[in-house]
Amino acid sequence: MELGSSVRAVRSRRVLLGDVIQPAVISIQDGSIRSVRRWSALSEEEEEEEDAPCEVWDVGDRLVMPGIVDSHVHVNEPGRTSWEGFWTATRAAAAGGITTIVDMPLNSIPPTTTLGNLNEKMREAEGKCFVDTAFWGGVIPGNQLELKPMVRAGVAGFKCFLIHSGVDEFLHVSDSDLHAAMQQLQGTGSVLLFHAEKEVPGTIEERGDPCEYSTFLRSRKDVMEVEAIRTVTRLCLQYRVRCHIVHLSSAEPLVLIREAREAGAPLTVETTHHYLTLSSEDIPPGATQFKCCPPIRSRANQEQLWSALKAGDIDMVVSDHSPCTPDLKKLDSGDFNQAWGGISSLQFGLSLFWSAASKQGFQLSDATRILSRNTSQLCCLDDRKGSLAAGYDADLVIWDPEREFVVKEENIHHKNKIMPYLGGKLQGLVHATLVRGQLVYREGSFCPKPLGKHLLVSPGQHQTPKR
Template sequence: MTYPDLVIRSERVLTSQGFIPAAVCVSKGVITAILPIDSVIEGPPETDAAAPFDTIPLRQVRLALDEVLIPGLVDTHVHVNEPGRTEWEGFASATLAACAGGVTTIIDMPLNSVPPTVSVTALECKRRAAGAKASVHVGFWGGAIPANLGTLRELHDAGVFGFKAFLSPSGVDEFPHLSLEQLEAAATEIAAFDGQLLVHAEDPDVLDAAVNGGGDGYRDFMASRPPEAETTAIEHVIEIVQRTGVRAHILHLSSARSLPLLAAAKAAGLPITAETCPHYLYFAAECIPDGATSYKCCPPIRDEANRALLWAGLGDGTIDFVASDHSPATRELKLGHGGDFGLAWGGISGLQLSLAAVWSAGRARDVALEQVVEWMSAAPARFVGLAGLDGAAGLEGRAGKGAIAVGADADLVAFAPDEPFLVDAATLRHKNKVSAFDGALLVGRVRTTWLAGLEVFSVHDDVAGPPTGALLVR
């Protein structure tokens, strides 16, 4: 007989039926039942030591009336940077920030660590670095660079979720970009084993033609990375998909001018997907002061009209989901160049604040919370193949992310959608206390996070214990 070891009762539990009052029963990290909220639920008898079941004490939790229970978020675009650049971020700090933001699964990008994840040896190095420090579940992307073309199958077989490539310089020398010919060679190779190709889609020729002298002007920075860099690169990616059949994904879509291209490609049945990021949905260029290099990212945050079209692209399905593109750096790299956008590191630290940022901007547009959760939990879980409901435990983790359903993993979040809070970057769990969201008034606070049924974050006390995150393989 299976008895629950955790029951969470809430007036609003997000299920396939929408928000309903329910009691969610959890046993050994898996959701085993969803019952009426006031059901009488008992744990195992304490007196029968010989009974053929584990006698884990039953914990019962009732959420506050202003809280909802949602599945943990799945963030498929996180730069952890360990090993090699742990002064920027590491698995300990990044995954603690994830817990505090309601993110229970991350997929780590192959750069900016040293070495980058471009070989099985480097992947094993990453796994060793993460294994003892991960407070959430962690998977890994591989990288496609000129030097490892022809060997990508080895990384695929070792369990990476796919391969990231750049069409323009990545910003770090150890991860060089691919030419169009090399990108097509990578696509052909990846298509042969039905892998996933991720592309940082900015055309280097367009960027070279738009280069300027830098400085502290935000509009000058925007002009140095124009929308045409994205549209031209995406046109190239679509052509490569047509020729090779590779499954391709456009990372961190910034320019809404690319939406018609993606919509047409999808209508033609091409296997292409796209993501955008919280900072593109929350901020607009009109509100970014000159010299404010905390906002620098590549491609850049664009204007309000563009932002509105990105929201529309999410709404009609042209954009598939939202991922943070958490790309931290030291304070000196981010802010230490006198406000010069040409010299500052390009990346937004937003892992802990992604849910609140997207929900804050979305509710102002009458977007339902369940839709935000779809974009940030269920859809990315499906994208990386972690949305099954088999509940199979092991070092590789479970495969039932993104839903509250019987058989799904008990990666859960108590979220207060109406609670406002003022962001103070100094209190964030990111290693470097720098964020474009510093000082923002957001709505929606994560109050408790459970990972496989274990409480790993609470606003009420410090519950961080030994890291319990699993390492995931494709």
């Protein structure tokens, strides 16, 4: 099967259909799934008649499941393309079995906070995406009148910060800004995403060696997430606007989240691969490649996050791919206070999740729900993404969940190769990725030209979260 070609049918002895893995043939027509047929339901003669003259790509025992939808990716183009760009980010996504990304409104310059800036972002992305790409808008002080025009233009929703974002052109919002934004979003069905950390008055600034991770960890206490999420849940209940907490790192706010949902709040929650696979006890001095905000917390906290994911208190897992140039990580000084806070893991999300989740008692069907279906629901793409069913986009990842591999710099496809997983062994190797039936990645190689398209959400697609 040639890279860039349109695949007519895929056959495997292991296709994940709902909660069951079974032999099946997935037939594809015009980029969509035409049918999914179980082998056991066909005689050999019926199978040959059904497939003729269609060429069937037999992938043997490799697992076929819906492509991953990563709803939290910082591409940074335009303006900070030296950090990352659509070409490199979407190639990395394809290599990881990700068929759709949703681009965050920062750290690009300009940020996606106006209709004009959204149009500029989409122009920059045109012809550079190897996978399908949707876009988040941003809420900053004073831009509330831009929100409805961006909803009509097709953004998946909006993101805001309750604390300094790390870049000066994307300012964090006050309570009055949030009320103004909520009033604009009422009735639209759109969703507001929160970076849920908040400065807490009265906390004492911790002093210590800036090269010790424990010093940085003490500067971003759990209470900052607790108080931010207290604000989020109150607003969610007051306005009944869909709200979403991005990259939950602390288990302490989970009780607030449960209480709000029980009271009827339309609230969803994500965590990230790094909070589920890395722990503060294992971070060496000066290893600033581990820095992110909120911070990586203790092993005991991590176990609580896994329990919350299993219980459904956390809905989804994303990469929060947030790269930068090597100098911004301050590896020479090892100063956690000065280093950029972000972790790059886009390409390895499926493998990172499965390496850990399989040991936590999760099943492969959980991977599809947590990495594909729930993320597509968040950004209102679940009518076409995240499922293997007739009428859905033929977005497939073909992979070997049992196969182990080592993360090596030469195999990383995002632009800057600094990441905390270098040299680590992961389980679950992606063999091939199809986007709308087109073979965009196979065994380290990519299609000759980008085949991804922009995904715009029509206002009627916005919905309340399914739980």
